[in-house]
Amino acid sequence: xxxxxxxxxxxxxxxxxxxxxxxxxxxxxxxxxxxYGSPYFGLxxxxxIGGVYFLITYYKGAGAILTMSKAKEAKKPEHAYLINTVExxxxxxxxxxxxxxYVIEDSAxxxxxxxxxxxxxxxxxxxxxxxxxxxxxxxxxxxxELSHIKNYDIxxxxxxxxxxxxxxxxxxFLLRSFLWGRGxxxxxxxxTGVLIVAGLVLAILSPFIGEAMRLAISRKREYLADASGAxxxxxxxxxxxxxxxxxxxxxxxxxxxNRATAHLFISTPFRKSKRSxxxxxxxxxxxxxxxxxxxxxx
Amino acid sequence: xxxxxxxxxIAVVVVLFIVYIYNSLIKLKVRIRNAWAQIDVQLKxxxxxxxxxxxxxxxxxxxxxxxxxxxxxxxxxxxxGTKEEKAKASNQITEALKSIFAVAESYPDLKASENFKxxxxxxxxxxxxxxxxxxxxxxxxxxxxxxxxxxxxxxxxKLFAFKIEEFFGAEAKEKENVKVSF
Numbered sequence: 001x002x003x004x005x006x007x008x009x010x011x012x013x014x015x016x017x018x019x020x021x022x023x024x025x026x027x028x029x030x031x032x033x034x035x036y037g038s039p040y041f042g043l044x045x046x047x048x049i050g051g052v053y054f055l056i057t058y059y060k061g062a063g064a065i066l067t068m069s070k071a072k073e074a075k076k077p078e079h080a081y082l083i084n085t086v087e088x089x090x091x092x093x094x095x096x097x098x099x100x101x102y103v104i105e106d107s108a109x110x111x112x113x114x115x116x117x118x119x120x121x122x123x124x125x126x127x128x129x130x131x132x133x134x135x136x137x138x139x140x141x142x143x144x145e146l147s148h149i150k151n152y153d154i155x156x157x158x159x160x161x162x163x164x165x166x167x168x169x170x171x172x173f174l175l176r177s178f179l180w181g182r183g184x185x186x187x188x189x190x191x192t193g194v195l196i197v198a199g200l201v202l203a204i205l206s207p208f209i210g211e212a213m214r215l216a217i218s219r220k221r222e223y224l225a226d227a228s229g230a231x232x233x234x235x236x237x238x239x240x241x242x243x244x245x246x247x248x249x250x251x252x253x254x255x256x257x258n259r260a261t262a263h264l265f266i267s268t269p270f271r272k273s274k275r276s277x278x279x280x281x282x283x284x285x286x287x288x289x290x291x292x293x294x295x296x297x298x
Numbered sequence: 299x300x301x302x303x304x305x306x307x308i309a310v311v312v313v314l315f316i317v318y319i320y321n322s323l324i325k326l327k328v329r330i331r332n333a334w335a336q337i338d339v340q341l342k343x344x345x346x347x348x349x350x351x352x353x354x355x356x357x358x359x360x361x362x363x364x365x366x367x368x369x370x371x372x373x374x375x376x377x378x379g380t381k382e383e384k385a386k387a388s389n390q391i392t393e394a395l396k397s398i399f400a401v402a403e404s405y406p407d408l409k410a411s412e413n414f415k416x417x418x419x420x421x422x423x424x425x426x427x428x429x430x431x432x433x434x435x436x437x438x439x440x441x442x443x444x445x446x447x448x449x450x451x452x453x454x455x456k457l458f459a460f461k462i463e464e465f466f467g468a469e470a471k472e473k474e475n476v477k478v479s480f
Contacts, residue, residue: 077416084423091336092430094329094438234433 003151003228010152013215017159024163024208025050028170031200050166057162062115062122071102071124079103082130082138086123089143092232093150099123109133109249112265113145114154121149128249133242140239141266143229151228153221160216167205219286226291230298240295243267247288319454326442330463333435334381337466340427341376341388347424348373348391351417355398358408362401369394385466388428395421432466439463 025046033042057064074082083101090098099113099121107128115121123145130138148154230236246267267285352366359366372390375383399418402408409415443462446455 077412077419080416080419080423084419084426088423088427088430091340091427092434094333094434 006151006224010156013156014152014159017156017163017212017215020208020211021050021054021159021163021166024167024204027204028201031204053166053169054162057165058116058158061158061161062120065114066102066122066124069104069124071104074101074103079130081135082125082142085135085139085142086146089139089146089232093146095146095150099146099149101125103127103130109246110265110267111141111145113148114158115149116155116158117152118149121154123149129246132245132249136233136235136238137242137245139233140229140235140237140242143232144225144239144266145229146232147225147228148221151221151224153225157216160212163212164209167209170201170205222286223291223294226295227298230295236295236298240292243288243292243295247292316454319451323442323445323451323455323460326438326445327460330435330438330442333431333438337428337431337435340424340431341384344391344421344424344428345373345376347417347421351395351398351421354411354413354417355402355408358405358411359401362398365394365397365401369398381464381466392425392428395425436465439465 026043028050029043029046030039031042032045033039036042076083079101082103086101087098095118097119099115099118100123102122102124104124104126106126108126109129109132111123111125111129113121113123123142125138125141129141133141226239229239233239267288348369352370355362356366369391372387372394375387376391377384379387402414402418442460445451446460446462
């Protein structure tokens, strides 16, 4: 079955991301070491901070994303249909445990799934989505999200977010500490020193950010989640109709989404006016018309 | 000497191959068992909810005894029997519940009752879950049946006595038995 191959591939990607993370930490450690005159100090610092950061983000990441998005846990009887549907789809997907269900108060039509594995996963929808979609369409969207959960996409995305988050943190910290005068023991002009190191750091950062994002935001996986979701519901029209409605949404902006969480949503949570050519290349999602087209052909 | 070693290596490879095939078939079989267990869980949930429903509805629909009796009768045969019997009973209940909810449409007081609404949503959700569980069960059966019939696994299937499993009951014949009597 294609699904089980996909799961294996995603687990491999996850290990690759962790490996990249380790290399990255090592290089940063060496840079810091160079700056402070002792490679061991640098490496030690980098690994301790990197290790703690990784553990916190990996294990608490889902919770953090929910808090950042101001999501609230769905409860019965208010959201009985939503909860029952998620549980039902989890059964159809053969998951041992259904994901937790959360709701965001927002008129935009959107949804996302996150977590580190199927046993620790979360599905989240906006109130706007629940209001505007009928039951078949909502089921289609939820099935898409559950497919991301089942095939471990969420773990790959979580690890990529960890790496991106760390690079942002570190580049911030390094640039700031150099700018505000944590002088090194070397005898150059402070400005040159700052520029050299900043340049080095950024040079190291970019390939890692790029690789992490590339691995995480594979558009092929969005198409696959669409297809797997359709297989779960046996009704591709549900998701196709939902995407049509999402496309027509006058205000797709989800208030508390940001660059770090954007790729988790089923549809780009930013305003359409920002669509330049560059944005399309690096867009986190495949074009909606394409997705609808493929579903219609099933 | 070399010949012996080659034979040993071949023997080891063959054994590993057989182990691999056996394990992959067992995994598929276990998935079927889990899938059936999940169906049972949902059937039990429905079994537990029905008395609630009958009690809630009885007060409002005093004259609708026929419909309520159908459900209660079908319910008793739900929790025991072969997979086929359970499938049949399950389909009967689905039909009986549809009747109850159809009839309830004419009783606005009942429809407005919070308890009734909650039961309706829960039963409806459970029906969906049963449908999903059946789907997953049939998917698992299909994967397993296919695995034990393709070459070369079919040779080993015979060896280890893996047999074809049945799909969860068809719905075709079950529409004749539930009547709505006013």
